[in-house]
Amino acid sequence: MKIISSISQKIDSRVAIEECLMVLEKEFTEPSIILCYFTEEHNEKIILSLLKKQFPKSKIHGCTSCQGIMTDDGFASNRALAVWVLIDTKNGRYGTSISQYQSVDTVESLTIKLLESAISDSGREGELPALVLLHATSGHEESIISTIDDFFGTPVPLIGGTAADNHNKGNWCIFTQDNVVNSGISISVFYPSCKVSYSFHSGYAPFDISGIATKTNKRTLYEIDNRPIVEVYKEWTQMSDLINKDQNLLEHMAQYPLGRIAGYMDTVPYFKLAHPTKITHDGGIECFADINVGEEIHMMYGEKDQIISRPQRVINSAIGYQQISFAPIGGINIFCAGSMMHIKSSMLDVCDSVNAAMHEAPFICPFTFGEQGRFTGGENAHGNLMVSTVLFHY
Template sequence: MDIATSYSAIPYTNEAVSDIICKLKEKIANPKLLLVYLTEQYDDVIIQQALTKAFPGAQILGCTSCQGVMTDEGYIGGNGLAVWAMRDYFGAFGSAIVSTRQSSYDMARQALLRAIANSGRPGELPALIILHASPGNEEDVIRGIEDELGIPVPIIGGSAADDHVLGHWKLFTHEQRSREGVGLCVMYPSCNVSYSFHSGYASTGLHAVATKTEGRELVELNHRPAIETYQAWMGEKFSDENSIISASSLNPLGRIAGQVHDLPYFKLSHPLQVTPRGGIELFATVEEGEKLYFMKGTEERLITRAGRVVDAALDLHRANQKIDPIGGITIYCAGCMRRVQHRMDEVAHHVNNAMHHAPFVSPFTFGEQGQFVGGENAHGNLMISAVLFHRD
């Protein structure tokens, strides 16, 4: 079993994908799975056709990333195309996209069944699901997957992104392409899999109840316009601009997802913009009656935590025995990346060390999905999800 990565920063799609293919063929033969991450400037039609022709036996899942990508070879800002390839003689993989007028819940169930059919393992639970959907209804997507399977199979994923939150994201497999919908890959690898999902933010202790919500708009906190409470917590008033995506990146809202040794862990919601009635539009859905905590992070934590999340994935399965990493995937929030963009080379260094310099890929996404230590699959923002493939 082997994993290899390749990337190109060439701005022209034909040349970039040719560069990728040449590099991959030097590293790996006959991969069964390709995960493809690209910035919005690249032509997904050309990439899909070229990769399908070069690797006709491979399942493919592709997704756009915000303002760059990251691999074991470093951080690539601006234009970036990266491919993660897995060859596994005894393993099986299946990818699919469903893009219809149905609900996200129903699309997720259909995509899952189609991916399982493509894997050739009908009736068998996958060891892991890679999820890439268009932003907006990720909680329903996770619920659809879990209801179809009946048990919470680990999910690692990130919502499709573009450079400036303008809806220019793309999804594709070897079979189809779409801007909106649910894309996923079911994995039945022959190696061991470890995973981790963390926020890296701490609660300040300040909290309030969501007393009115509509979709992803948090309208009221403790019966006051949500922005009034949030600004009081921040200790500052925002400018007249509606967007607060950058100003709020170190201070998201957290909900308790579970506890370990009486210590809570949180899933985060990133404020996007202020609505005309004083509400806050979020990148995640909050339900009325939920308690929201004012969270705090630091740039230093954002830089080091990706490596810590990979370490946590290793620790969950280390059990006093040495393991041999084959490769991995990390999902890194686009909001966090933009906050520390000037220091992303340090982030790549920390992940490389934690991965023991095994090949990995990392897109920058508009929402992150993962499985917490308590077994809960969840969608959050400003988070990191990681999976490591390894031999014991």
């Protein structure tokens, strides 16, 4: 089994994908699955067409990334395109599926159809996959994850990232070898001939401030403890000047997300985060994650140094700190776009630390508008400003 990654910053999409695929010229086996991440400037139809032409039997899964991509070759900001190729010549199997959101289907029924289709595509019906990779457009990730868990009856490890663009303007898309969609769900199932380890962390610490959500509407929070959320958030962050309708909260409030307790390690809580993105016309704060009435909301804080070192700590957690027995093949990392923008000038340092933790094995890392993964306690979840990692190893 072999994993190869490659990245390009060529302006032309055709030239960029061809440059990425040059690393495969010496390979005699068609890839089992190809992951492709790219910024909004690139043409997804050209990318997919070229991938299918060169590798007609490979499974393909793609998703847009915010303002750059990272691989073991480095951090490429702005116009970027990267591929991650897994070649599994043993008994590994892989399957993909994709669909636009359909008015005739609920999110739950569509997710079930896609799971059944992806498993059928892999040829491993009746077996639990070792990993599910999810890329969806923003809005229904919690329902999708809950349906995936219910479908398998036991939590199958999950990794994923919500499709992103450069400035939260809707210029995102997802694709597989079968289709390109701008609003929908795509799923891959992995049955690899190696071990899979995973980790999912926020890396943010709670302030000693919390309250109860008393008025919400899906991803918009209106009141905490029966007080207007904008008033509460200004008070909690002490950043009144930056919290108004004219500011892009996505870029300015990455340091101050809202946390909900996802579980406990012994008596210590760990959190899933909600990233404030904008103030709505009716005085709410919209996030990239659902918030429900009755949930306890914690004020969270992330120091830049903690955010920079977080990916390495997440990888170490996935490895279980068993460095001697860890023989890496490669990995997938999902990194929040908001966190990346907050520490963009330090992303080369982040890349160096990830390479060290990965023992220089190839990896790929898009920057997404929501992250999905499996916590140490076994829960699959969706959050914001998170890091999710999956490692393939012997």
